[in-house]
Amino acid sequence: MSAPVILSRRRALAGSGALILSFAALPPALAQNAQPRNGGTPASAAPPLPGDLKKSPLLDSWIRIDANGAITVFTGKAELGQGIKTAFLQIAAEQLEVNLDQLTLVTADTGRTPNEGFTAGSHSLQDSGTAIMNAAAQVRQILLEQAAQRAGVPAEQMKTENAAVVAPDGRRFGYGELVSGEILHVRAAPKSPLKDPQAYRVMNHSIGRVDIPAKVTGGAAYVQDMRLPGMVHGRIVRPPSYGAKLASIDAAAVEKMPGVLKVVRDGNFLGVIAEREFLAIEAMRALAAAARWQETAKLPDANKLPDMLMGLPAQDITVLDNRQPGAGGGKALEATYSRPYLVHGSIGPSCAVAHLDNGALTVWTHTQGVFPDRDAIADMLRMPKEQVRCIHVEGSGCYGHNGADDAAADAALLARALPGRPVRVQWMREQEHAWEPFGPAMVVKVKATLDAGGSIADWDYAVWSNSHSGRPGPAGALLAARDLEEPFAPPPPKPLPMPEGGGDRNSVPLYQLPSAHVIYHFLPTMPLRVSALRALGAPMNIFAIESFMDELAAEAGADPVEFRLKHLKDGRAREVISTAADRFGWAARPRSAGSRPSGRGYGFAFARYKNLAAYCALACEVDVEHHTGRARMVRAVAAVDAGQVVNPDGLANPIEGGILQSMSWTLFESVTFDQSRITSVDWATYPALRFSAVPDAMEVHIINRPGLPFLGAGEAGQGPSAAALGNAIADATGRRLRDLPLSRERIRTALAS
């Protein structure tokens, strides 16, 4: 990599498989350095810094040590419930050779931490974890060398333990006394003296999560728990539908309600601030009743989503084209798959606290991206960015771009209306359900032919989807900003580039396909508000690909697992598949209807998230009650390869969670709407997984790869879960269902046909 290499998108994708393999073959230390981010190509001659050290190359952006020995670790990523606080503490403790309780971790804060963009895409360990690991190792080395100098002993003879460097004669130099001036204010080096994984004391150990004790004993843990001196309570009155205009509002009665401090109106933005929370809710209700709206929204026919999507104007993006002439010709199969709009449905509706104090605005928010949200809010308020600070405080699981950024903007607007008082804005359940940006509805059409040997000869895949990202940056991405008297227009949607992708994420199978064509019909027209939902286009694409693989396997008369292995060269992929199959007992599963309890079925699925991140394979057993069409996952066995494991239990947790979350999407969930309004506004109108449908048993088997790069695993389970379920239901019923959700009614209808 001696000269800048500019790869065309096509060439990059055609060769991306080779690029990744070669990185994986490098020795661990170098492999860290060569990790591409966002599929970007190294553009400079110098070897790139590992992880997000690229963005923040100074060591003391990541690790600070005070004269009294207090060690602070900084990350631009946010704890979303995925356990990264703990993982990062483990990594830093390991490389610095200290105990976890000797560290303080500061997460995403525009005033204090590096800018690592969004905590999204399963990048936290890959980008931030890698940066922290390398920074910590290099800091330790610097301290070692400092101590060596003072001791007059070669550095190799010094060792570190318990936040001190120890000389051969036993002299101890505490980390605190070693730092002086700017010795950590240096640029990171591309290579780090990382600890040998065999010597790990803390990494690759299931250390208990540092945030759980407070959460199970009523400690303050969430932005919802914040109580600042003088804090007041705000509520927003949202319009009844997209684009509705506030025709009139007589706020006089509400303003007179005791305890109401202010009614805020700016164009179509309407909010109220009160001394106490229940007062704010009642004031909001009264304000909503007094408001008259002009509605103009025209929503599409919810019963005809796939046709609607395929009829929208599209920007065609060729994701892969290595069609070989004459490849088709064998037995051909085709299928169409679809999914509806889905909500994030965070159990805690979005919340933020904002405080405008002497011209400086601070916003405490659970946004996934404090820097972009800060920029957007500053633009919206027409304030200089330096005057706005966004600090991440945990919210409930967001699973992507939910209402958090918007709640932050709402709080900022109300805080501006009441300078000097911190204002807490809490969204209502109905507001979160109706106004959060949904996971987009998608359609997939896939065609393939098998050769005489039963292998895939030709593959043609098309996916239709809106954008999977409507995040700030631009102020117009914020709901409130669109409603202001001087509104900000929503930014035109742009597709996320591969190899990460948006709707096309995971649209390219990892399988060996001698001739393949993959096209993404990117749909800029968005009838419903959409943005990133966990794993973006991957769950749908994996559902489609893995369902179709089963359909092809059946056509070829092959076992689903064998069929997949037949088409895979990637050793790590093969191993997760074999592990899951073996631990499940796949080969021994009863095949014929007579040998198994009635209604039982077995399904299998595999994917490598983004073809770049963690590998996951899942085998499951399902029970379908013919009479009611009720499908229940009985048992699931997953295998995961996420590279070097930091916290095994912490890795298993979101995998289990992802499997169940995806099961809920797959069996139960869809946004409903009529001609003008969203009608799924709470848990009664948007049913989701409850305990009655939880499986009897679930296992997650982790394949640790010591020394190999961290692979993001937070979104690795969703795709395989949806597909394994679909395959199991097909096995149980003899009917293939291709439209999500796989509801009771659809299963009953399919069984009756």
Add this chain to the structure above:
Amino acid sequence: MRVIGYLIGLCLVVALGVAIFAFAARRPAIALIEVPWAGSFAPDLARRGAELAAIGNCDVCHTIPGGKPFAGGRAVPTPFGTIFSTNITPDRDTGIGRWSEAAFQRAMRQGVRRDGQYLYPAFPYDHFTLVSDDDDRALYAFLMTQPAEHAIAPHNQLPFPLNIRLLMYGWNLLFLREGPYHADAARSDEQNRGAYLTEGLGHCGACHTPRDFAGAERTSKKLAGGETEGWTAYALDASSPAPVPWTAEALGHYLQHGFDAAHGVARGPMAEVAQDLRSVNADDVRAIAAYVAAQRRSGSAPAKPPTRQIDTEDQRGKAPAPNSADSQAGVLSKDEAKSGANQEGARLYAAACAGCHEGPRATPYGGVDLARSSGVTGPSARNLVNVLLYGLPAAEAARSPIMPGFAATMNDRQVVALATYLRARFSDKPAWNDVENTVREARRAERAATTRPAPSEEAVPPATQRTSSNETER
């Protein structure tokens, strides 16, 4: 001596009577057959049977909640004791797998088991007797193609002498009008169809008709109201308490969705009926609705138009709850204003109910309009009290109203005050009698008073009609 002679004579006569009775009552066993192969039944026939079984609500009685469909074992409380439903899966040993079609039809038509024993009319053969031969055949085909489950029902809990099945011979003599249904030339086709389904498989009268001391339906008071498992089954004839008169259209919607905007939500056993009727073709449901709606014009009480002005349109974005001061002042009539109970009831309503029941979420999910609910206008407070205490639980995988129950946080006095207030505020009917007792009974009732999730649409459109070039069928 003569006394003893008379006594002996009397005993002989009684013994002779019993012997004649027993001789007349006996029914032969129908021979066991080999379990028929499921593939021997035409799929169309079995599908038709599935629909009929849905109308007949077979799965509800013959399934333990959360258990295997049709495997029986569900406790059916009656005034005479508890009867447990039987396993009607085609299991060889514990189900009806070895029943011939003739045995099945005899059970439906005459209430006699395969082995010749009488069935108790908790199994409503007094209605199912109307089912035609063809429909019995379809039902048989459906049941025989269900998964077989090995399950034995618990013994019935009936006191002596009710546990002597032979007595049902006498009951049948008095009360069973054997079918099948014969069309009434005076009725339209739809009304005949509706009558056939309602009086037959639908067995609506089993709950909605009052019963006499012997537990038989009072045929002169057809559909004049009854009760079941701790719930009032409202009168469907002219004495219907619904504030808005039921039209056929509203009934049809209610039957298939468990809800109608002008009425309310199905919450007790009707929730299960509506759940089943979801899968029945619209024509049959319409016929049932048309027939039942026509009953409103018959019956002992003359039809009365409602005296309150009720808006029949569903309103969205309704005004929020007035604050407590307003609600008290505006609502209490001058007689009631002094009553402490109603002041408490008003306070409770404003605090615990108004937030949802006068909120902006669309009905039925956001709280039904209490002014349109039979729960408030009906003859007994029981249904309302059941819902107040136990709420409406979330349904799995279905859009369904969810309401919290207040059993843990309201004491009896508070429940009585609230129920009394709701009656006064949302209806023009006289106050209920003895609400205290109703509340006590509702609390005491075991599963009986438990509300079921009220079903509604599944949140997805029907399966798309696109066909693909490969349907993998096994």
Add this chain to the structure above:
Amino acid sequence: MRLNVNGKTHEIDADPRTPLLYVLREDLQLNAAKFGCGLGQCGACTVLVDGEAVFSCVTPIVLLANKQVVTLEGLGSIDNPAPIQRAFMAEQAAQCGYCIAGMMMRAQALLQKNPHAADAEIRAALQPNLCRCGTHMRILRAVRRAAQTMQLAQAGAPR
């Protein structure tokens, strides 16, 4: 009005229609019971009232005179955790953790009445509570674990 929470009586100055949830969080600064929907649909607000699990978000405080309210904070603390809290920590039964306090209270109500509750009963008891992160398997494990501890305690065995 007077409210008894976690064994202490508090003088609360709030509209009697105020749902208990807001009084707990705002007046008493208790964090565990959470706002998830305000509609009695998700259970994040679950607390105990006289030993029964209730949705504090739809329970106006006017109903709570002379009743004992217990929140998660009333069961134990970090330094002295209750069996249910120990169990949830041991099983690491949380992802975002927002639903967990409500889950624990719902489970506590069940186990207080019946520490021998079978798996099916535990699932049925937790049905009113939602978890969006998919932590269900661990939650069940944690409740079973707490049940065992409470069974032993009931039997008088040393902890």
